[in-house]
Amino acid sequence: MHMPTDKIVPQSDLYSRESTTARTPDENPLPVRVKARDVSVFYGQKQALFDVSIDVPEKSVTAFIGPSGCGKSTFLRCLNRMNDTIEGCRVSGLIALDGSDIYDPSLDPVELRARVGMVFQKPNPFPKSIYENVAYGPRIHGLARSRSDMDAIVESSLQKAGLWSEVKDRLHEAGTGLSGGQQQRLCIARAIAVSPEVILMDEPCSALDPIATARIEELIDELRQNYTIVIVTHSMQQAARVSQRTAFFHLGNLVEEGPTDLIFTSPVEKRTQDYITGRYG
């Protein structure tokens, strides 16, 4: 059921405020693609996120880490309004993509989700052919004018997802017939096919074996040349391997965020230190 969340009112003072959780100013910061300020999320009466502020730089991987239930997925879902689909979920604060409020009522959430794509924990291809899985988004967004246009989009998306050579001779077979790792790459191809700016990944490797996981991690590293990626992961090793920035969440708060190497070697906050050294979580 579709339940609209609270409108986020863009307030210039909120928009221009610095993120207080950023621990070290980068010497050469990348342009900010997604800016969140004072984002709180409620499920009914229960508050799950408290005043989260963060800048997500473009063409890099930002990892969200933290113990189970700390709000990582809740915050990730705010970034493309997936929480709109959860009954009783309310969002306040500001989230801007390229300077524009994503909760502006004039913005179509379907268009937003093409610009901010999502890959889920469990690979979820449609019960259709490999080709149709990738062609579906471009078709509903009117991105291909002809069959050959569509063929080109499908091929290049599968190429970028590192799957083309494995499936080019079986494009009309069911997507669900692929291995788990291939299915996840198909889901990545499906997200890429509508030319997103940002790709959100919610524990994309948790259902995969170590070899398929390594393949997806390599792919994430390649994709960051062209896309802004935000990944939720339970694995600190994965965050350290794939991300340039890491944000540590605890009990609904964004405790600390900064360059991944610094978060893992010299965190400022004791709670971050305790988590990365395995004291809890």
Ligand SMILES: Nc1ncnc2c1ncn2[C@@H]1O[C@H](COP(=O)(O)OP(=O)(O)OP(=O)(O)O)[C@@H](O)[C@H]1O
């Ligand atoms: N649909 C929902 N309805 C009610 N409460 C929810 C819902 N989704 C999440 N929550 C609650 O919000 C809090 C944050 O959950 P969330 O799933 O965002 O955490 P997480 O850090 O991603 O956890 P995990 O690592 O276990 O996936 C938890 O207390 C959770 O129970």
